[in-house]
Amino acid sequence: MDPTTRSRRSAPVNRSHRPRRLRTDGVRSLVRETTLSPSDLVAPVFVDATTDERVPIPSMPGHDRVPVSEAVDRVEEVLETGIEAVILFGIPESKNDRGSRAYAEDGVVQRALRQISAETDAYVIADVCLCEYTDHGHCGVLEPDARSDPTLTVRNDDTLELLAETAVSQAKAGADMVAPSSMTDGMVGAIRAGLDEAGFEEVPILSYAVKYESAFYGPFRDAADGAPSFGDRRHYQMDPGNAREALREARLDVEEGADALMVKPALPYLDVLGDVRREFDVPVAAYNVSGEYAMLHAAAEKGWLDLEATAHESLVSIKRAGADLIVTYFAEDVARRL
Numbered sequence: 001m002d003p004t005t006r007s008r009r010s011a012p013v014n015r016s017h018r019p020r021r022l023r024t025d026g027v028r029s030l031v032r033e034t035t036l037s038p039s040d041l042v043a044p045v046f047v048d049a050t051t052d053e054r055v056p057i058p059s060m061p062g063h064d065r066v067p068v069s070e071a072v073d074r075v076e077e078v079l080e081t082g083i084e085a086v087i088l089f090g091i092p093e094s095k096n097d098r099g100s101r102a103y104a105e106d107g108v109v110q111r112a113l114r115q116i117s118a119e120t121d122a123y124v125i126a127d128v129c130l131c132e133y134t135d136h137g138h139c140g141v142l143e144p145d146a147r148s149d150p151t152l153t154v155r156n157d158d159t160l161e162l163l164a165e166t167a168v169s170q171a172k173a174g175a176d177m178v179a180p181s182s183m184t185d186g187m188v189g190a191i192r193a194g195l196d197e198a199g200f201e202e203v204p205i206l207s208y209a210v211k212y213e214s215a216f217y218g219p220f221r222d223a224a225d226g227a228p229s230f231g232d233r234r235h236y237q238m239d240p241g242n243a244r245e246a247l248r249e250a251r252l253d254v255e256e257g258a259d260a261l262m263v264k265p266a267l268p269y270l271d272v273l274g275d276v277r278r279e280f281d282v283p284v285a286a287y288n289v290s291g292e293y294a295m296l297h298a299a300a301e302k303g304w305l306d307l308e309a310t311a312h313e314s315l316v317s318i319k320r321a322g323a324d325l326i327v328t329y330f331a332e333d334v335a336r337r338l
Contacts, residue, residue, distance in 0.1 A: 036312070038338055039080030042125065042285075043331035045078070047071050049108035059219035060290055061297050063329060065091060071112040072119045072320035087179065087327055088112060092133050098141060099133030110217040112172040117174030123279050125206060126133060126175035128167045128191065129182045131158070139182035153235040159184050165193030171200040179262065181208040183249075189256035190301040206285060210246040210272060213237035216265045216291030217328035228338040247279055248274045260281040262327075265289040267314060270321040277322025286318045288328035306338065 020029050024204045048055060048065035055065040064073045077085055090109035092101035100106050109126055129137045141158040164263055167178040178188045178195070186209050195203050214219065216239075240244060250261050261280060263273045264287035277284050292314070300307035318326050328334075 002124065023128040025319050026184075034316055036315055036334065036338055038335040039084055040319060040324075040326055041083050041315075041331040041335055042085045042325055043078045043083050044075060044089060044327060044329060045071070045086045045107050046089050047074075047093065047112040048337050049093040049111075050091060051075060051104070057219070059294050062333070068108060068111050068115070072115050073265060075116050075122050075124075076118050078332060079120065079122055081332045082338070083331055084121075085325075086116075087123060087125040088116075088175075089127050090132060095133055095135040096160065097135055099130035102130050102133040103169045104256060105169060105172075110169055113170060113173035113175055117176075121162040122199040123176050124174065125177045125179050126167075126170040127168065128163055128178050128187075130162060130166070132338055133244050139184065139189070156185050156260070158307075159192040160186055164190045167191045167205075168194050168198045169199065170177055171203045172193060173199065175203065177204050177206055179208065181211065181262075181264075183208065183211045186256070188253045188258045191212040192257035202213060205257060206260040207253040207258040207262040207264055208262045208264055208287075209253040210269075210276060211237050212240050212265065214265050214268070214291075215290070216268065216289050217303050219290035219294045234270060235298045243272050243275060250280060254282060257281070260285055260324075262287060263271075263323075265292060266318045266323070266326070266328075267292050270317065273318070273321045273323060283324040284322055285327060286321075286323040288315065288318060288326055288330065290329065293329040308333070312337070 017309060038087055046065045047068055051066060051067050053067060054070065057063045057065065057264060067208055075086055088109050090107065092108050094101060100216055104110065113124060113126065116122060129139050141155045141162065142153065161182055163182060163184060170178055178191065180191055188205055190206055196200065238249065253261065260283040261276060262285040263276055265270055266273065266286040266288045268311065273284070273286050296305070296307060296310050299305045313336060315326055315328060315330065
């Protein structure tokens with residue numbers, strides 16, 4: 001053997017520059033482990049029965065409430081960015097203690113759903129909850145003394161019937177998927193039974209299985225007029241300090257028939273999102289909530305960060321943690337640049 005050849009083969013390999021060799025332009029994108037595409041994103045849409053024109057949401061720059069008459073136009077705007085799915089939230093013309101406009105045949109979401117499903121190719125997810133429709137702002141039927149006793153809030157089992165009725169009414173109106181968000185025990189089972197009995201066996205359920213009682217929801221509650229008029233939601237939403245509980249909640253929903261699971265909020269709970277992804281073999285969604293959106297806008301207005309870069313990085317981190325789809329108010333802005 002040629003001694004020169006032997007020397008080359010036995011020389012120690014210099015590994016010190018190996019990571020950097022794959023960070024150069026050209027190869028960097030080829031070896032990227034996590035990428036975003038418009039098909040990963042779901043855009044929220046707020047439909048308002050109390051207005052005849054678009055109403056800007058001050059705490060969520062770039063977002064409006066739209067009247068039912070403009071729901072189709074609003075969804076078409078989303079579709080033009082390459083996004084294929086929207087999730088609908090409604091602001092009703094009136095509220096009562098049972099949130100009956102949530103499941104009314106002529107409710108704001110039901111009216112919008114009929115138009116959107118007839119006139120667009122969007123995949124439409126309907127949020128299933130009562131908080132936007134009750135005059136007290138809680139996510140279900142109240143215990144009789146709830147207003148005066150802070151240890152009481154929602155009557156769980158009485159609420160299940162109304163959630164199932166809401167989901168069925170949305171499916172009848174054209175919803176492709178329903179997404180119960182109230183964290184009511186047994187909601188997935190009740191909704192699955194209601195849908196199946198009404199002949200909507202093919203309509204999947206995206207359960208907000210892991211929803212924390214979070215301080216990051218403030219702007220959404222302004223947008224949807226859904227803030228509780230007294231107390232809080234800690235009796236039925238999860239304690240931010242709990243992670244193992246998330247797996248118990250998710251497991252119960254899967255057993256009841258959930259087709260996909262949601263973790264909400266996203267960025268403060270990436271560890272929980274990763275746990276849910278590893279534990280369950282169903283699609284996992286994450287909700288990049290209004291407070292996460294608003295705080296980046298606020299910091300960008302101060303000149304403290306680059307809004308486009310931080311928005312994109314935030315969504316990449318959510319997908320890297322395990323999300324198959326991401327509900328986000330950044331959806332359209334990010335999709336346009338992908």
